[in-house]
């Protein structure tokens with residue numbers, strides 16, 4: 001077989017280790033997964049009811065345009081229905097953006113380390129990568145603006161950034177957008193939007209009017225707790241949505257996902273409760289890190305990247321043996337660190353117990 005040469009340069013995605021895998025490998029019955037920034041509180045019960053109500057429609061293709069969800073979400077966000085594009089997860093919207101705007105002879109600007117899918121999709125499309133190192137864990141927007149040239153088509157800003165959890169502020173983003181040429185697409189990936197509590201975080205939907213070269217990405221996978229269903233979306237000008245529609249699969253989001261997303265959107269009390277409990281859990285973790293003198297990046301998400309100053313993969317293995325799955329910092333570009341999803345209070349205590357002995361061991 002002769003595949004396209006450049007796809008071999010695109011890394012195969014390394015997911016968080018599945019729970020069943022760890023149970024079998026280590027002979028454990030209890031395993032907690034704090035590796036993929038999933039919601040430890042599940043999803044709204046209303047979303048489950050909405051799925052159950054669809055079980056007699058499985059023989060019918062989904063609504064390819066996601067009309068009901070489109071109308072309701074447009075009203076919720078205060079945009080026109082034609083300004084929305086839905087994806088099989090926001091991952092698929094990333095793929096559609098790369099497919100529609102990137103090709104050989106073009107380049108794309110992003111931070112490093114950041115969310116891996118911008119890079120993979122750019123490689124697959126044959127675009128040149130311009131990767132700008134984070135500064136203290138934060139996007140260096142000045143350097144990113146300076147890196148843009150005539151061949152740049154897309155700039156990626158992950159806000160908050162995965163894996164560091166940090167944000168760029170409204171003022172920083174505005175100053176950046178003023179420097180970006182009008183024909184360069186700026187992607188604002190806001191997968192953790194609903195978790196953010198810092199008042200300096202930009203509200204970007206109103207910015208679409210002044211900056212028609214923006215697309216905002218959000219998802220139902222994180223705070224809404226619907227990761228298994230794969231549904232996310234982009235908010236942009238009608239022109240950009242029109243471009244993406246040319247590369248979108250006809251039935252890319254499914255009936256169950258659309259129904260669950262509609263119900264989940266109506267249950268903002270659930271979102272509010274999860275945001276609150278997440279901040280409590282974040283404090284539970286970082287208070288202990290402070291006690292131990294560990295440094296970590298200030299996170300506005302439901303995960304925290306902590307510097308254990310020990311071989312990431314070795315610490316990852318030690319935690320696995322105790323039935324705790326986190327994400328080794330090595331693969332994320334932060335050797336010595338672990339990325340830990342904020343869990344329930346009980347899960348957080350378990351991970352702290354396990355980390356406690358590892359930290360104490362290092363001090364001996």
Ligand SMILES: *Cc1c(COP(=O)(O)O)cnc(C)c1O
Pocket residue numbers: 037088089090091092115158161162189191218219220221222227230231232
């Ligand atoms: C989780 C995540 C996504 C992908 O979410 P899906 O909607 O599940 O595809 C996108 N961007 C970032 C930064 C993420 O962390």
